[in-house]
Amino acid sequence: MNYEAVIGLEVHVELSTKTKAFCGCTTQYGGKPNSHVCPVCLGLPGALPRVNLEVVNKAIKTGLALNCSINRFNRFDRKNYFYPDAPKSYQITQNDFPICYDGYIEVTTAEGEKKKIGLERIHMEEDAGKQLHSSKGTLVDFNRSGVPLIEIVSKPDIRTPEEATQYLTKLRSILLSLGVSDVKMEEGSLRCDGNISIREKGATEYGVKSEIKNMNSFKALEKALRYEFDRQVAALENGEKLTVETRRWDESAEKTVVMRSKEMANDYRYFPEGDLVSLNISEEWIEGIRASIRELPHEKEERFVREYGIPAYDAMVLTLTEDMADFFDETAKISGDAKGASNWLMGDISRLMNEKGTWISELQFTPKDLSDLLGLIREGTISTAIAKKVVEFMFAEGKNPKVIVEEKGLVQNNDEDFILSEVKKVLDAHPNVVEDYRNGKTKIMGFAVGQTMKATKGKANPAIINKLVKEELDRRI
Numbered sequence: 035m036n037y038e039a040v041i042g043l044e045v046h047v048e049l050s051t052k053t054k055a056f057c058g059c060t061t062q063y064g065g066k067p068n069s070h071v072c073p074v075c076l077g078l079p080g081a082l083p084r085v086n087l088e089v090v091n092k093a094i095k096t097g098l099a100l101n102c103s104i105n106r107f108n109r110f111d112r113k114n115y116f117y118p119d120a121p122k123s124y125q126i127t128q129n130d131f132p133i134c135y136d137g138y139i140e141v142t143t144a145e146g147e148k149k150k151i152g153l154e155r156i157h158m159e160e161d162a163g164k165q166l167h168s169s170k171g172t173l174v175d176f177n178r179s180g181v182p183l184i185e186i187v188s189k190p191d192i193r194t195p196e197e198a199t200q201y202l203t204k205l206r207s208i209l210l211s212l213g214v215s216d217v218k219m220e221e222g223s224l225r226c227d228g229n230i231s232i233r234e235k236g237a238t239e240y241g242v243k244s245e246i247k248n249m250n251s252f253k254a255l256e257k258a259l260r261y262e263f264d265r266q267v268a269a270l271e272n273g274e275k276l277t278v279e280t281r282r283w284d285e286s287a288e289k290t291v292v293m294r295s296k297e298m299a300n301d302y303r304y305f306p307e308g309d310l311v312s313l314n315i316s317e318e319w320i321e322g323i324r325a326s327i328r329e330l331p332h333e334k335e336e337r338f339v340r341e342y343g344i345p346a347y348d349a350m351v352l353t354l355t356e357d358m359a360d361f362f363d364e365t366a367k368i369s370g371d372a373k374g375a376s377n378w379l380m381g382d383i384s385r386l387m388n389e390k391g392t393w394i395s396e397l398q399f400t401p402k403d404l405s406d407l408l409g410l411i412r413e414g415t416i417s418t419a420i421a422k423k424v425v426e427f428m429f430a431e432g433k434n435p436k437v438i439v440e441e442k443g444l445v446q447n448n449d450e451d452f453i454l455s456e457v458k459k460v461l462d463a464h465p466n467v468v469e470d471y472r473n474g475k476t477k478i479m480g481f482a483v484g485q486t487m488k489a490t491k492g493k494a495n496p497a498i499i500n501k502l503v504k505e506e507l508d509r510r511i
C-alpha cells in the first residue's frame with residue numbers, strides 16, 4: 035500500500051525578554067542554581083504574579099508575522115500537574131483563549147509547489163524548573179521557572195519529514211528576524227515536539243498518532259520523523275495494531291523509544307488563572323506592533339529574485355541570516371552587479387568566514403568595499419585570481435580593495451608587448467613546448483601559460499597570456 039504521513043509540530047520558543055513572564059527576575063541563561071528566583075517564580079504562598087507586557091508584545095508580533103489573527107480577549111489558565119519542577123503544582127498557560135490563532139507558514143513541496151502549513155494557535159506560557167540528577171539524588175534549579183515561552187502549534191498539514199524541516203527552518207528565521215527569541219536549539223530556546231500518524235495516500239481519516247519528544251536539532255527532527263514513518267508502516271504491514279504513544283527520539287540509537295502509552299487525552303484540569311487580570315488587546319495596540327515589523331526573510335528572498343534576477347537558490351542562501359541579506363542587498367545596490375555580489379559572498383567570503391569563525395557583522399570591510407572589488411574586476415584592473423588574494427587582505431586588514439591593490443602592487447598587467455616578451459622567454463627556455471605543439475599535443479599550452487603566469491608573478495592578464503601563447507606557438511611551428 036502507498037502511505038503518507040500526517041505530521042503536526044508543536045514548537046516551544048523562549049522569548050528574549052529581560053525579565054520573566056510574571057515576576058521581575060532575570061531570564062539570563064545559566065547562573066548559579068536558584069540565584070534567579072523570587073517568591074513568585076518559586077511559587078511561595080501569597081506571592082502574586084504580574085504579566086510582563088513585553089511577553090504579550092512579542093507574542094503578538096510573532097502571530098502577525100505568521101499571518102495569525104489576534105485574540106482581543108486574552109486569559110491565562112492554570113494547567114495542573116504535580117512534578118518537582120513545578121513549585122506551584124500548576125503551570126500558567128493559555129488554554130481557552132490563546133493569543134494568536136489561524137496563521138500559516140508557506141513551504142515548497144517536493145513537486146515544487148507552494149503550500150501553506152496552517153497554524154492552529156500560539157499561546158503564552160511559563161517554563162518550568164530544571165531537575166539535576168546525580169548519584170546523591172535529584173536537585174531542582176528554578177532559574178528557568180517562569181521564563182516566558184510561546185507554544186506554536188501547527189495543524190496536521192505536514193506530509194513529509196522534509197516539509198517539517200522546511201517549516202521549522204522558516205519559522206526559526208522569522209523568529210530570529212523579529213528579534214523575539216535567540217532560537218538556540220542547543221540551549222533549549224527552541225524546542226520541537228511532533229505528532230505523526232500514517233494513512234493510505236488519499237484517505238481523509240487520520241491514523242493512530244504517536245507524539246515524538248526530544249527532537250533537539252534539525253537533523254534529529256527529520257531523522258525521527260522518517261524513522262517513525264517507517265516504523266508505523268512496518269507495523270501496519272505486519273498486521274500489528276498501533277496505539278497512541280509518547281515516544282522519545284534516542285539520538286545515539288537513532289530510533290524512537292516508548293516513553294508512555296496513553297489511552298486518552300491528557301486531563302490537566304485547566305482552571306482560569308485568578309491571580310492575573312485578563313487582557314483586552316486594542317486595535318491600536320496590534321497595529322502599533324504590526325508597524326514595527328520589518329521585511330521578513332522570505333519576503334526578502336522573493337524580492338531578491340524579482341529585483342536582482344539572481345537564482346532562487348542564491349536568494350535562499352543569502353537570506354538565511356539577516357546580516358548576510360543586508361550585506362548582499364547593499365552591495366548589489368551600490369555595485370549594480372547582483373550576481374557578482376552573490377558569487378563572492380556565497381563563495382570566497384563565506385569560506386573565509388567559516389575558516390576563521392567570523393560572523394558577517396564582524397567583517398572589517400563594508401558593502402562599498404566589496405562593490406569596489408567588483409568594479410576592479412569588471413574594469414580588468416585585477417584578475418579574478420588576484421581578487422581572491424585581495425579578498426583575503428580585505429578580511430585581515432579591513433582596507434578598501436583599491437588601497438590594497440595599490441599598496442601590494444597587485445594591478446593586473448594588460449601590456450601586450452610586455453606579456454609577449456615574457457611568453458617568448460618561456461618558449462625559448464622550453465623548446466619541447468613548440469615540439470609538442472607541432473605534434474598536436476595542444477595541452478602543452480597550459481604549461482606555457484602557467485610558466486608565463488609564474489614569471490609575471492600572477493599579475494599578467496590571463497586572457498591575454500592565453501591569446502599570446504597561442505599566437506606565438508602558431509607562429510613558431
Ligand SMILES: [Zn+2]
Pocket residue numbers: 054057058059070071072073074075076180
Ligand atoms: Zn521571580
